Amino acid sequence: MDAVSQLQSHFISYTSNLYGEGFVDDQFYQLQKLQDGSNPDFVIEVVSLFFEDSEKLINNMARALESQATLDYKQVGDHVHQLKGSSSSIGASRVKDVCNGFKTHCEAQNHEMCLRCLQRLKYECNLLKMKLQTLFKLQQQILAAGGSVPLLDK
Amino acid sequence: MELKSDIEDTLTQQKQQKQEQQQEQHHFHVLAVDDSLIDRKLLEKLLKVSSCQVTCVESGDKALEYLGLLDGLECDATLSSSSFSSTQSSKQEGLRVNMIMTDYCMPGMSGYDLLKRVKGSSWKDVPVVLMSSENVPSRISMCLEEGAEEFLLKPLQLSDLEKLQPHLLKSIDHSCENNTKSNKDKNVDDDNNNCKSNNKLSKRKAMSPETPERRPKLKGLAVL
Numbered sequence: 001m002d003a004v005s006q007l008q009s010h011f012i013s014y015t016s017n018l019y020g021e022g023f024v025d026d027q028f029y030q031l032q033k034l035q036d037g038s039n040p041d042f043v044i045e046v047v048s049l050f051f052e053d054s055e056k057l058i059n060n061m062a063r064a065l066e067s068q069a070t071l072d073y074k075q076v077g078d079h080v081h082q083l084k085g086s087s088s089s090i091g092a093s094r095v096k097d098v099c100n101g102f103k104t105h106c107e108a109q110n111h112e113m114c115l116r117c118l119q120r121l122k123y124e125c126n127l128l129k130m131k132l133q134t135l136f137k138l139q140q141q142i143l144a145a146g147g148s149v150p151l152l153d154k
Numbered sequence: 155m156e157l158k159s160d161i162e163d164t165l166t167q168q169k170q171q172k173q174e175q176q177q178e179q180h181h182f183h184v185l186a187v188d189d190s191l192i193d194r195k196l197l198e199k200l201l202k203v204s205s206c207q208v209t210c211v212e213s214g215d216k217a218l219e220y221l222g223l224l225d226g227l228e229c230d231a232t233l234s235s236s237s238f239s240s241t242q243s244s245k246q247e248g249l250r251v252n253m254i255m256t257d258y259c260m261p262g263m264s265g266y267d268l269l270k271r272v273k274g275s276s277w278k279d280v281p282v283v284l285m286s287s288e289n290v291p292s293r294i295s296m297c298l299e300e301g302a303e304e305f306l307l308k309p310l311q312l313s314d315l316e317k318l319q320p321h322l323l324k325s326i327d328h329s330c331e332n333n334t335k336s337n338k339d340k341n342v343d344d345d346n347n348n349c350k351s352n353n354k355l356s357k358r359k360a361m362s363p364e365t366p367e368r369r370p371k372l373k374g375l376a377v378l
Contacts, residue, residue: 030311034199038167040160042199049192081259085287086192089309 004147011138012150019154023131028091029153047132050090054125057083061118065111076114077106083121095124183207187217187256187268188285197255197310204315214256214263214271221251223275251280253303253321258286258293266297273301281321285310 001009018024035042057079064076084099102117139149184206186197194210201208211217218224254272256265263271265284272282281303286293294305303321306314 027309027311030309031196033312034196034203036203037163038170039199040163046192046195049195053192082190085190085308088287089190089192089196091309 004142004145007138007142007145008147008150011135011142012152014135014138015152018131018135022094022097023128024091025093026091026154027089027093031090032151044136046090047136050086050092051125051129053086054083054095058118058121058125061121065114065118071109071111073106073109073114077103080106092128095121095128098124181205181207182252183209183250185217185220185251185254186210187212187214187254187260187265189213189257189260193257193308193310200310200312200315201255203312204319209251214260214265214268217254217256217268218263218271221272221275221277222249223271223277251277253281253283253318255283255285258284258297259288266293266300269297269300269302283318 018028031043031046061076061079064072064079080099080102084096084103087093087095087099098117098120102114102121105113105117142149182205184201186194186201186208188194188197188210189212191212194212198208198210209220211220215224254268254277256268258265265286269282269284272278272280278301282301283304283306284297284302285306285308287308289307297305304317306317
């Protein structure tokens with residue numbers, strides 16, 4: 001197997017794993033479909049925006065939950081709702097799932113469970129970030145070796 | 155090799171942008187309203203891939219400002235006639251908006267509020283499409299009853315934009331028959347009449363987000 005085929009094969013199994021483990025869902029594939037020659041970094045740009053955004057939102061949630069003054073569950077819920085929306089838009093399905101649970105606990109005003117969800121959220125976002133960085137690196141390696149990146153759905 | 159194709163791509167893109175600007179009259183212009191930066195970026199891309207011109211704003215207030223409706227200068231719906239409407243649009247130096255797509259849930263003015271404001275203004279004939287991440291049938295009916303053309307569920311995909319193609323095609327066809335501005339409202343009225351019969355269909359579609367049909371994408375539709 002030549003270098004390009006090897007890289008492509010690795011890319012294919014890595015991508016399958018991302019879908020299989022539920023890190024990403026069909027919406028991630030929809031994003032790939034939108035990328036074209038006029039904007040070859042579209043997916044990377046959107047994903048980067050997502051991680052900037054999620055970091056800000058998670059910090060806001062943490063501040064609200066750890067505040068000594070009266071805890072504003074509605075505010076926390078609003079941040080969670082925003083993160084749920086953006087994770088859904090890019091296909092970050094595990095992050096989205098945590099947000100769903102988190103929202104319920106905000107509504108129930110369950111401090112303990114909210115804190116747990118926050119931790120889980122941080123974990124899932126960091127994990128996804130690493131996974132996608134690896135994925136993008138693989139793509140770049142394929143292109144650098146003169147190959148083309150296969151477009152894969154679920 | 156990659157750098158060269160990047161340069162070529164940039165040149166092609168610039169050329170395309172220039173052509174687009176020259177043919178502005180013939181391209182569908184959509185005003186996209188969403189408080190989420192990511193959703194704005196996604197929607198912008200979806201619309202560009204569908205050969206639309208896009209203007210993105212982050213709130214209902216910004217949308218009203220863009221449409222020239224903020225400082226209470228919007229005309230009374232009862233006063234509007236086609237000549238008045240074209241005066242209103244020419245107030246913005248030929249501002250043409252063929253469709254408004256707005257998120258439902260936004261801080262401050264909601265998409266529903268924006269819909270009502272638009273429908274009560276000189277822009278009332280412009281189709282308004284609502285979007286939401288939540289599938290709430292009563293919310294959907296409320297918007298459709300208020301005159302929304304479609305209600306799309308997020309996250310948006312290309313197939314959702316394809317649902318909007320009928321509006322696009324009719325609008326471009328009509329603007330080709332006659333290039334004069336005063337005909338714009340007449341054409342959009344025709345669209346509205348056709349769209350009313352589509353509303354029931356779109357309500358059903360909004361409630362079941364998975365649409366099995368996939369119509370072929372009509373990319374690069376520039377009618378001269």
